[in-house]
Amino acid sequence: MSEEKKPLNFIEQIIEEDLSNGMSKNDLRFRFPPEPNGYLHIGHTKAIGISFGLGEKYNAPVNLRFDDTNPAKEEQEYVDAIKEDVAWLGYKWDKELFSSDYFQQLYDWAILLIKAGKAYVDSQSSEAMAEQKGTPTQPGVDGPFRNRSVAENLDLFERMKNGEFEEGSHILRAKIDMQHPNMLMRDPIMYRILKRHHHRTGNDWCIYPMYDWTHGESDYLEQVSHSLCSLEFKPHRELYDWFLDQVINPDLIRPKQREFARLNLSYTIMSKRKLLQLVDSGIVNGWDDPRMPTISGLRRRGYTPNALRKFVETAGVAKRDNVIDVSLLEFCIREDLNKAAPRVMAVLDPLKLVITNYPEDKEAWLEAENNQEDASAGFRKVPFSRELYIEKSDFKEEAGNKFFRLKLGGEVRLKNAYIIKAESVKKDANGNILEIHCTYSEDTSKKVKGTLHWVSIKHAIKVEVREYDRLFMDEAPDSHQDKDFMDFINPNSLKTIEAYVEPSLKEAKIGDRFQFQRLGYFNVDNDTTSERLIFNKTVGLRDSWAKQKPAQNNPNQKQQNNKPQQKRKAIDVIQQLGKKYTNLPEIKQQKVKAEIQELAKSVTYEELEPLFNTAAKKVGTRIAVAMTLGVLLNNGLERNENINIFIEKASSDSNELLINEVKY
């Protein structure tokens, strides 16, 4: 029963190292610090999973801290939504805290800094300060207020706090180094005047601390041991540490900031600002629209906490920029639902089927298994009668023998019922099929290739089904410098249809999840009323049949594969091909050689020449160079000394492949 030991990710390694360097396990503490300015999305699920996951792993407390230092953007609505989402994911936080709880402490510390000559009030316009700040490549210069006296700074800062000044007229900034190579260290702003109502402190304050001044000190106040955030905060670490140095008591825990790469999902965006834009512009119906990558959207769509947790866990933690394919997310939700979701029958695109040898007034309630993956799920009854609906795509008048569904003269099984044979079709004047006429046989033991789902017309419930496609048509919609992400909106991301479901679904409650057999997983949407059942399609079943057909009615298929991947230089590809050349079987060598010779046409001599010095032991590379050189010579390149030396050395090599290649 030895639990297989999973390799540790780099953050866990850091913690293990701290532990082995004497840190007590009891001192471990983490936090998840969202700003309540929007809804959480699946990217946050990773951050949540990391910090709360560590908490579970080490049995350490994890705080939920709202980073609410900017009243202009933050609202109680978001606080509530965030709490709901974190709880739904199944995580329990130790304390619910707010950065605004620390406003007074932060203010007191700021005064200490002023007194120590490490902070000053600047009274310039933001433009003037921006100018003095320099650029990443140019150092900044000191501003005119940098050397105000402590007394003056104290006085000004107090008056800022008392509301005597207008917004924008003064700020408090740390006095660090305007020439510092890290822009963030060039006298960062600590406080600005904001005459705004704060969702928790009301009108108590009219100066608000900035992120950098707040975050590390808050971690310290909470005695967080490891403060984990995403990579774009890496440059902030230096400032985080500087601010900590000003107030730290060496007897207490000093929090460590460490950074990981944020999660990106293909075909969607992960920025609160842009998500808000989708909501505000009406492209989606709110933050919890099932097409949104928000936790609330995914929840409404039918995703389970388990699936989401599994997903971020599988995606892993590292420092490399990444774009995870949605297929992994879909795999996780299918895996979870396959085990749990009861099976039912529903027809989304109905075609009438009449069983001519079944009595008109007869009906039978047949036994159907609820879930063959779960023995405890039991059985239910489904009604059968003379007139049924089947899926339009399940019938073709004529089809090859790779088509396992119903065709004229062919036999097929009706799930949970009988075997039928299609005898004839009834069409309208335009040749559209109106009905299929079949005969049935009660002998169900026969082997047939196909099994169709169906509903009895007389008994079926008419419902609304919402099918979703990806919101964007591009794999990485917000990674194009020249185009706006809104340009890639998929106009057909929502399809609403009328469908027919078996009567057992009458009792379905909002949120219930089902597998519509052969179609996919669906859940009951919030919009459902007592009159009208509404289903969301969570995700389709894997469908290896659909893949074989040409695109047809498959808008869901991968659109195209022209990835943004930049083209590698021909010479680089040649080198790579060359490296493994000697290990290849002869047939492959010929193919690779042709490939190299093709690539060689776009290689210049200047690119090739440095490779003449390739180490003798790297034969493959030298062979590739020889091949490329051959092409260039053929195209009129004149021989020079370097070329001759290369050829000479190669000709006397012990490798025959190489020798052959320099027989120009």
Next chain:
RNA sequence: UGGCCCAUGGUGUAACUGGCAACACGUUGGUUUUUGGUACCAAAGAGUCUAGGUUCGAGCCCUAGUGGGCCAACCA
């Protein structure tokens, strides 16, 4: 005229102090199946961005280059 971070199959993540590059998704083929689902079996796919170095041995260490990302909000 900068600083910091990153580079392993199509995607994501591994590879304990250097020792035949693994796992998952995806792809392909097969077996089972009253879901063209699930389960199971198998296969293909990278030799680790490039060059040089250290070493008996480098994805892991060193140097230089290349490519990508982040940093100039009174946002977080």
